[in-house]
Amino acid sequence: MIRNWIQRITLTDVIVWGVGILILTGVVWGSIVTLGIGKYSTATWIDLTISGLALGGVYALIALGYTLVYGILRMINFAHSEVFMSGPFTATFAAQALIAIGWWNRYPWLSLLIVMAVAAAVSSSIAILLERVAYRPLRGAPRLVPLITAIGASFFLQYTFRGLYGSGLKAYPEMEIFKGVWMLGSVRIFKTQAAAIVGAIVMMLILYGIVQYTKLGKAMRSVSEDKEVAALMGINVDRVITSTFALGGASAGVAGILYLLLFPVANFFMGFFPGLKAFTAAVLGGIGNVPGAFLGAMVLGLLESIGPNLFLDGLGVPAAGQLKDAIAFTILVFILIFRPSGILGERLTQTKA
């Protein structure tokens, strides 16, 4: 029995588990050391947690696009980063226009709503276009084919927007109402972060409500289970797929505005990292699973925000803060190795994929 088990272990297993255990030990050891020295105050930890939640909220809204599309088409829409970029990048121009006519600070909420609507509309249209042009003709092709197209479409969109809006950075103007901080008791919270967290939560509830309770949402879930039977119910499968892309796009557009509240600069390349992180979040939570995407995004946002200070600092890593991307992608690699189905693992991926 034990001999069998030993015989089945390959060198790869040993290395993978070795590295895994090493990293885990590092994380635990680093955390103990950091907490032991007491280098950071409670206030710092709270700050980091809040910024992690804000970031997680943004990731969650982007991750939803990956997860919805995967749920229905079993493909990763790697051009989703550009869907995310297109909306807010365009919205910076809308913001400039609103400043020019003097609405920006006079009607801040209305302006925010307009900017979000512009971002959502643009991202949504790009997503619909992407599906129609790049994916629909390849429906039924081997799974690798749309993946390659996605990467091509991603570059195409990046450079199209670079051509349209230039390669420079576009500043997203600050709003008076989001300047400064709020104090919740002794907890300090940046108004922009509060807005991002609240905005993300509201949007998540709306999207979850759509998927769970509307006729469209139920049709989406039916199509994700069985396209043929869905058609036999009278569901127009193509239209549902289009709606799915539209919904994911709109969510990414709103996420883009929240992202600009946190990091107020837009450019044609802004989608790349948030897109990859959101993909990581979707995989972490269990791709194809809507609550999973939210959960994965929050976990990732928190790890990325707290991680560098918590365990990298304790290990004596210099400039720990710059390694937050490394943390995110290490998580991706290990999730793919040890639990490819993610935290809330979708059971059907094995049977249907």
Added chain:
Amino acid sequence: MSLLEVENIHTYYGNIQALRGVSLKVEKGEIVTLIGANGAGKTTTLRTISGLLKPREGHVKLEGEDLASYMAHEIVYKGVAMVPEGRGVFARLTVMENLEMGAFSLSNKEQINRNLERVFTLFPRLKERRAQVAGTLSGGEQQMLATGRALMASPSVLLMDEPSMGLAPVLVEVIFDTIQQINREGVTILLVEQNALMALGVAHRGYVLQTGEIVLSDSAEKLRKDPTVQKAYLGME
């Protein structure tokens, strides 16, 4: 004019011909059964009628109207509903959501509620389990759900693909009783079955399909007594 008329359809999977000129008619109010061995083309015939497959030749007509230009989801709006092979319930949706999806083609709330009432009267078990996720139902309950879901669309023709598949004999009896009951309520049924004995027991007329061709058609009563049918499909010597 027949309610459903299939005229000389030739259907292919890629280059493999599955149907070689199948013709059949279903009159309003009938139960017609299509029997035949595995691979004879029974399911293919139903899939061609429901629009999931398009025939290379021939026509499918509903009340005289050619369905060739309609997609599968549009044919549902014409009044054709299907209980697919292997039931095809949406396993992760609740029983209630499955039934709601069955009524996807309807927009009249009152009609939907009436249909729901009717399905719950027909299958009280579904009412008990309406909040349950469909994947957790037993095989028999899933068959009830698939049938009820198809009825939610207020179909004029119901296509049923192997409703007895994988069910215990007692449940098969129940399902066939319901088929007759549904028919008495005015739904025309085209029933595909491997269980020829049961199918010919409830049907008015029958067709025998063999390697993509109709080889025999008659009233169910006469088919039951036909020596070749008895030998090949009813397991009698």
